[in-house]
Amino acid sequence: MARELLKGNEAIAEAAVRAGLDAYFGYPITPQTELLEYLARRMPELGRAFVQAESEVAAINMVFGAACAGKRVMTSSSGPGMSLMQEGLSYIAGAELPAVVVDVMRGGPGLGNIAACQSDYFQVTRSAGHGDFRPLVLAPATVQEAIDLTQLAFDLAERYRMLVILLVDGNLGQMMEPAELPPFRDQGSVTAPWALSGAEGRAARLITSIYLQPEALERHNLALQAKLTVIAEREQRSAGMWLEDAELVVVAFGSAARVAQNAVEAARARGLAAGLFRPITLSPLPVRHLARLSPRARAFLVIEMNAGQMVDDVRLAIAGRAPVRFHGRMGGVELLPDEVLQAMHHTIGDIRVSGNGSRSFHREVR
Amino acid sequence: MTVEQCVYERPAALTAAHTHYCPGCTHGIAHRLTAEVLQELDVLGRAVGVASVGCSVFIYNYIACDFVSAAHGRAPAVATGLKRVLPDRVIFTYQGDGDLASIGLAEVLHAAARGEQITVIFINNAIYGMTGGQLAPTSPVGMVTSSSPGGRDPHLAGYPVRVCELVAQMEGAAYVARRSLHDPAEIRKAKKALRTAFECQLAGRGFALVELLSTCPTNWGMTPEQSLRWIEERMLPVFPPGEFRNVAASNVQR
Incomplete structure (x- = not known):
């Protein structure tokens, strides 16, 4: 496959199609709409299911229904729609169904605006619905990575029978970049042993999230938590640059990490021992990788668009x-490398003033 | 010599489990009719039921087919998801009035508008049963409930929602009927309506909904017998039985 100039939202949609997406249910909301529009054409063309739902509430419950049949299923939305989906996300989590949800983030709270923002981090990593649960959350930084992580999202959803959220910055959904699409995967005819299909020739199956007895619900929760522990063990993913000797580590995800990378490169050019750490899984956050940096790193600066x-x-x-330390912009205001660089200098300055700066952050410029 | 003849028995589609329903509740009758129809149409083995939130949440213990339990009011959306990926299966929902006519009104209306090939069984007993007897979207004016202790006052709480009349406006709806479970003659008509609703799905004619007027003796504060009379006296005038839509051929292109 050759590299093509692809728009983020459409690239995610086509990547899902090639991963064997059986059904898509969605509702229009900026800056996600191209994803829905693309699949409105593409899915029927391939004889697969597409429904524009009456609301995000309905869309996520259609996802729930199709997931019960063991099919590969996805929806996409943005902040206000994600808020409406919280109910369905919780039921998907409770019923342990594999499903992929794409959140192309915009500015909030409330109606906010449609500019690029990262303000849904808490919503997706903490409170994907009521109850005691965290989904898997993947955050791409480029269109190519959005494609790759879309495919990974389906694998993880099916491997662990759980909800996977692809958390995409609005600008990444809208931007065009050269990227390579993967080949088509087999949709596969293997029926999951828990899927609903009619009880002909076997015992009737039930998919539910209700456990009236407290002991039974605790057992269910313990099983869910055990799964999350395994996932935290195996699925932490991150990327980094110049971390081997970094004394100041800038931490950022998604498109903020690309801005931060420019700032870190500029800092390195000036002889500052800076590095960039980019979590790819936000839930589980790659805490093991982060903890490994802390003996050497003397300060961390987190950059977010929130x-x-x-x-x-x-x-x-x-x-x-x-x-x-933290530096961020809100409301969809564009984050710029210069301000990140400035925040890096402030971080270093603060640490020196506070008396922790006996070693120099600066290296010889080679 | 007497010849013993079995004139009625529990349909195999109905499990042997004792129900958790209160004495005099008509959920048992509605379950039996549904089970009989699934069995008589020979579709039990390819049926997937969508249970809703309310007293009937445990319907999966009583009807021997695959089930999923949906969030409150969302059963038609869940059924849509199932039917779109399993077009050759028989998908039905079983929902109460709080579930369907209040929190889930959007989902049922849009499923009907889309002409989803699903069957919706709607139990209307004019009250929230599981939460203990609150005002329902279908409570008649004047009805005393725990959240309308002075009786439903139209100035404060408005008027009952007539679901069949509403759904019948949708072009995608192929069959919409209201029946009652308060006497044997109506129960026979109810079974016929359920059968037509499932046949409608099998023929790909579009969305089908059957409303069944039902009792809730416990939350109505009545004996089972009084409850049956209350349907006749207080519910029938507000919710007249009948067929509200019966479209012979599919008007939804697939």
Whole structure:
């Protein structure tokens, strides 16, 4: 396959099709709509299911229904629609169904705006619906990675029978970049041993999230938590650059990491021992990889396009072993490399003033 | 010599489990009719039921087919998801009035508008049963409930929603009927309506909904007998039985 100039939203849609997507249910919302529009044409063309639902509430429940049949199923939305989907996400989690949800983020709260933002971090990593559960969350930084992670999302959803959210910055959904699409995968005819298909020739099956007895519901929750522990063990993913000798580690996900990368490159050119750490899984956050950095790193700077959400998790991971600072922009205001660089200098300055800066952050420029 | 003849027995589609329903509740009758129809049409083995939130949430313990339990009011959306990926299976929902006519009104209307090939069984007993007897979207004016202690006052709580009349407006709806479970003659008509609703799905004619007027002696504060009379006296005038839509051929292109 050759590299093509692809738009983020459409690339995700085609990647899902090639991963064997059986059914898509969605509702229009900017900046996600191209995904729905693309699949409105593509799915019927391939004889697969597409429904524009009456609301995100209905869309996620259609996803729930099709997932019960053991089919590969997806929906996509943005912040306000994700809020409406919380109910269905919780039922999907409770019933342990594989499903992929794409959240192409916009600015909030409320109606907010349609500019690029990362303000749904808490919503997707913490509270994907009521109850005690966290979904798997993947955050791409490029159109190519969005394609790759879409395919991974289906694999993980099916491997663990769980909800996987692809968390995409609005600008990434809208931008065009050269990327390569994967070949078509077999849709496969293997029927999951739990899927509903009619009880002909076997005992009737039930998919539910109700466990009236407290002991039974606790057992169910313990099983869900055990699964999350396995996932945290196996599925932490991250990328990084210049981390081997980094004393200041900039932490950012999605498109914010690309801005941060520019700033880190500029800092390196000036001889600053800076590195970039980019979580690819936001849930589970790659805390093991982060913790490995903390003996050497003397400070962390978290950059986000929000008021500071992932920074809480980074602080928990670093557990006071080094100062963790934050810089972010809200409301869809574009984050620029210069301000990140400035925030890096402030972080270093603060640490020197506070007396922790006996070693120099600066290296010889080679 | 007497010849013993079995004139009626539990249909195999109905499990042997004792139901959790209160004495005099007509869910048992509605379950039996549904089971009989699934069996008589020979579709039990390819049926997938969608249970809703309310007293009938445990219907899967009583009808011997695959089931999924949906979120409150969302059964028609869940059924849509199932039917779109399993077009040759028989998909039905079983929902109460709080579930279908209040929180799930959008889902049922749009499923009807789309002409989804599903069968909706709608139990209307004019009250929220599982939560203990609150005002329902279908409570008649004047009805005393735990959340309308002075009786349903139209100035404060409006008027009952007539689901069949509403759904019958949808072009995608092929069969819409209201029947009652308060006497044997109506029960026979109810079974016929359920059968037509499932046949409608098998023929690909479109969306089908059957409303069944039902009792809730416990939350109505009545004996089973009084409850049956209350349907006749208080519900029939508000919710007249009948066929509200019966389209012979599919008007939905697939």
